[in-house]
Amino acid sequence: MKRRLLDIYDALLLDLDGTVYRGNEAVPGAAEAVKAARENGTAVRFVTNNASRSPEDVAEHLTDMGIPAKPIEVSTSAQAAGTVLKDRLRAGAEVLVVGTRSLADIVEAAGLTPVDEFSETVSGVVQGLSKDVGWRDLAEAALAIRNGALWVACNMDATLPTERGELPGNGALVAALRAATSQEPVVAGKPARPLMDEAINSAGARNPLVVGDRLDTDIAGAVTAEVDALLVLSGVTTAAELLAAPAWLRPRYVAADIGSVRTPPAELEIAPQRGWEVERTSELAVSVRAAGSGHRGDEFALLRALCAVHRPIDGGDVFVRAEDDTTRDALRALGIAKTAVP
Structure with missing residues (x-):
């Protein structure tokens, strides 16, 4: 039996939104992937930038969707923010909370005093997502x-x-405060290290794998923490965005969804692929043809092959010339429309 991706790592650091679920719907194959990891003895940590829910709420949400989880397996950016505040402020300091009640509870658990109005005694501001945040909350934080x-x-x-x-x-709400104050926040969540370090330490991992759907948070976070990553195209990042990404922001692996952790790693790695011939014809263009008879037209294998050839230092689009109908169909499935050299 071939070794699976989850067999070569001692922990899976799983993003949630766009990776394990979308809103109230589990991503197909997510429950089976998590179950396989646990049966294999591979630690699982649900690592989320969403700060609106407590670890208990996240675990309950996952369990309700058929993915059993315990609060101890959940690492949130709110927890990481609490650690940053605790490390930098004196015990009992007042922290103005822009976010949910669970974020205020984390501040309190860190030995600090959560408040919701500005005064001269406020030493810190912590900002997390809440659907109820309004102008008044941002105004108090700005002060x-x-x-x-x-x-x-x-x-x-x-x-x-x-x-x-x-x-x-x-981030959209943070941008409002940046515009209003001309200041920059300390960031706790991905891609910054506090959340990644907390999750790795919690799992006791020496060789973890990050699994996520966003280049700018999940994959950049893996780069920051110097660990391998699997990008899944079940959430935010598109195939075209991956292809245009700079070389330093490329994951080691790419696949359709989280279910691929049960696949042999060689089939997921960004590298030349059997069945696809990719040739660079200029700095900004490549040509592609399906190779061999009975070709299945695996579009994700094509994407890995394209990424292996097009690795811009600073990022940038590439024009892909399809040499046959199979390639055109695969590119169309990937949403890569630049199929003619300008």
Whole structure:
């Protein structure tokens, strides 16, 4: 039996939104992938930038979707933000909370005092996603930040994937305060190290694998933490965006969804692929043809082959010339439309 991807890593650090689930719907194959990891003795940690729910709520949400989880297996950006605040402020210091009740509870558990209005005694501001945040909350935070309070953002996710589509995330609200204060927050969540380090330490992992759907958070977070990553195309990042990404932001593996952790790693790695011939014809163009008879037209294998050839240092689009109908169909399935050299 061939070794699976989950067999060569001692922990899976799984993003949630767009990777394990979308809103209230589990991604197909997610439950089976998590079950396989546990049966294999591979540690599982659900690592999320979403700061609106407590670990208990996240675990309950996962369990309700058929993915049994315990609070101890959940690492959130809110927890990481609490650790940052605890490390930088004196015990009992007042922290203005822009977020949910669960974020305030984490601040309190860190030995600090959560408040919701500005005063001269406020030493910190912590900002996490809440669907109830309004102008008043941002105004109080702006006053505190302008007064010199330590500003910690749980994450900088501009959008939040849901079953209805992408909605404004915490990063969109952080941007409002940046515009109002001309200040920059300390970031706790991915791609910054605090959340990644907390998850790795919690799992006791020496060789973890990050699995996520976003280049700018999950994959960049893996790069920051110097660990391998699997990008899944079940959430935010598209095939075209991956192909245009700079070489340093490329994951080691790419696949359709989280179910691929049960696949041999050689079949998922960004590298030349059997069945696809990719040739660079200029700095900005490649030609592709399906090779061999009975070709299945695996579009994800094509994407891996394209990424292996096109590795721009600073990022940038490439024009792909399809030499046959099989290739054109695969590119269309990937949503890669640049199929003619300008």
